[in-house]
Amino acid sequence: MSLQPPVAAVNILDRETLPCALCGGERFVVVLSGARDWIGARPGEFTLARCEGCGLIATRPRPTRAALALYYEGAYSGSGDAGLAEHELGVKGPGRLVNGYRLHVIDQLRKLGENDTLLDVGCSYGGLMWLARKRAGCATVGVDLDEGALNAAHKHPRASYHHGVLTELGLEAGRFNLITFMECLEHDLSPVETLREAKRLLAEGGVIAIEVPCWEGLWRPIFGRFWLPLLMPQHLHHFSPASLRACVEAAGLEVIDQRAMFFPAEATLSLGQALGAALGLPAPGAAQSAAQRVLGGVIGLVLALFWLFVELPAQLLMWLLNRTGHMMLIARAPQASPR
Numbered sequence: 001m002s003l004q005p006p007v008a009a010v011n012i013l014d015r016e017t018l019p020c021a022l023c024g025g026e027r028f029v030v031v032l033s034g035a036r037d038w039i040g041a042r043p044g045e046f047t048l049a050r051c052e053g054c055g056l057i058a059t060r061p062r063p064t065r066a067a068l069a070l071y072y073e074g075a076y077s078g079s080g081d082a083g084l085a086e087h088e089l090g091v092k093g094p095g096r097l098v099n100g101y102r103l104h105v106i107d108q109l110r111k112l113g114e115n116d117t118l119l120d121v122g123c124s125y126g127g128l129m130w131l132a133r134k135r136a137g138c139a140t141v142g143v144d145l146d147e148g149a150l151n152a153a154h155k156h157p158r159a160s161y162h163h164g165v166l167t168e169l170g171l172e173a174g175r176f177n178l179i180t181f182m183e184c185l186e187h188d189l190s191p192v193e194t195l196r197e198a199k200r201l202l203a204e205g206g207v208i209a210i211e212v213p214c215w216e217g218l219w220r221p222i223f224g225r226f227w228l229p230l231l232m233p234q235h236l237h238h239f240s241p242a243s244l245r246a247c248v249e250a251a252g253l254e255v256i257d258q259r260a261m262f263f264p265a266e267a268t269l270s271l272g273q274a275l276g277a278a279l280g281l282p283a284p285g286a287a288q289s290a291a292q293r294v295l296g297g298v299i300g301l302v303l304a305l306f307w308l309f310v311e312l313p314a315q316l317l318m319w320l321l322n323r324t325g326h327m328m329l330i331a332r333a334p335q336a337s338p339r
Contacts (some may be wrong), residue, residue, distance in 0.1 A: 012070045013044055015061035021190055021237065022247055025053030028060055035225040035232040038273050041283035042071055046232045054246060057238040066192035067191065072146075072234055086139050098263070099131045102182060102211065102328070109257055110207040112136035116177035119143065119201065121166050121172055121194075122184030133158055143175070166182065167197045177206040185247075186212045186235045195251035202333055208253065210329045211261060215240045217325030218318050219267045226274035229325050230265060244329055253331040261326040264315040268307040275299050 019026050028049035035046040046288030049060040063071060103112075112118065114137035120128050133140055133156060142161045144150055150161045162169050167190070179198045185191050198208050213229030214220075215238045220227045230238070239247070245255050275281075281296060284286055288296065318324045 010064075010066040010070065012042060012063075012067050014064045014067040016064050017061040019141075020051040020054060020056055020060065021192060022056045022204060022243065022250060023051060023054040025051045027052040027171060031057060032225060032230075035230055037071060037232055038226065039231070039284060040071060041138075041286070044233065047229075048238060053173065054243065055240065055278070056243045056247070057240070059233055059238075062236055063233050068233065095127050096131065099128045099182075101262075102128065102180075102209075103132060103135065105259070105328055106180075106207070106209045106330065110178060110200060110205075112138045112178060112225070114138055117141065117175060117203075119171075119176040119179045119198075120125075121181050121198070123153070123161070123180065124149045126159065126161070127245070128180060128182060128315050129159055130136065130154045136268065138177075141171075166194055171201055173200050174203050177203050178203050179206070179208045181208070181212075183208045183211055183213075185210055186237050186239065188283065191237055192247050192250050195248060195253065199252055199333055206332065207256070208248075208331045210244065210248070210331070211326060212244060213240050214323075214325055214327040215243075216323065217260075217266070218323045219270060219325050220320075223267070223270040226270055226277065228270045228273055239327075241327060241329075244327070248329060248331050252334070254334045255329060255331050257328075257330040259328055260319050260322045260324040261328050262315065262319040263326050264312050265307070266325040267311040268303050271306060272299065272303050 020028075027050055030047055030049050032048040033045070035048065037044065046059050047061075048057055050057045062068075112132060112135070116136065117139040118129060118132050119141045120126070121143045123129060123144050124146065125140050126140075129140035129142050132138055137158075139158045140156075140160075142150070142153065142159070143166055144161070145161065145165065147163050150163055153159075153161055160169070179202060181198075185194070187259060188194050195208070203206060213235070217229075222231075229235070241258060247260065248255055276299070279295065279299075281292055284289075
């Protein structure tokens with residue numbers, strides 16, 4: 001994902017403060033400070049604040065759109081390594097398992113068929129689209145701001161891609177039977193406006209599936225600013241189950257299902273991020289000394305043991321309690337009352 005190409009005069013530290021994207025409120029309470037771009041190691045600290053009016057948490061102040069583009073450089077681009085592309089495409093590795101799990105959850109409420117059309121917003125390399133075509137034979141359309149990822153995306157006669165912002169593309173109304181926002185809406189500058197546009201695009205009987213990090217997940221207060229799903233500053237909005245539902249309903253949609261998702265790597269990756277910061281290790285992908293590589297190997301072993309003996313059983317319990325760090329909400333246009 002990327003925003004507009006950066007301009008030389010843009011300062012990465014440029015910030016803006018806007019009213020709440022949900023209720024328009026202008027009174028906020030700080031809930032977390034000192035968050036940083038731990039993955040890209042770009043400058044700046046960030047504060048999260050909760051709207052006193054509706055409870056939606058957002059980054060305040062947030063980078064301007066032009067400054068945000070600098071934080072995205074190289075982070076999501078299709079110019080990345082081929083292994084990442086294969087993962088995102090679902091050709092091999094965890095990407096295929098994750099997308100299969102997502103489609104399984106959605107299928108319980110709205111099963112895709114070969115005459116349906118899927119719109120994946122924030123499609124990246126098109127991995128979810130690829131698997132949906134393979135399983136259901138449906139037509140697929142992807143939207144993303146990262147032109148590099150779209151250029152690398154899997155090409156198919158029943159796949160098309162659009163580069164841009166959903167609200168600015170003018171896609172055909174009532175065309176799509178399933179619209180997905182997988183780990184996308186938290187990046188959105190105006191999530192309620194985007195969901196209103198998704199409602200306009202939804203076919204009769206269609207559904208919208210949204211997956212986002214969950215602020216009320218039990219790992220979040222443990223890891224604080226090192227909690228990986230914060231992904232600062234690219235994640236602009238930080239949803240609780242209640243605030244996500246409120247955004248969906250403000251867009252004129254009806255919630256039909258909301259649940260925790262089981263992704264057992266959240267704590268391990270957060271711990272790795274915290275240890276890396278504490279020990280002064282370079283950002284992922286940066287050059288390392290021999291000593292740093294050895295230390296990284298030791299940390300990797302510790303993380304593997306932590307994942308097996310701590311996170312896996314704990315995450316299963318959190319999933320059963322509906323308190324994991326990711327959630328999915330499925331909505332539809334309101335149904336007419338029978339006469």
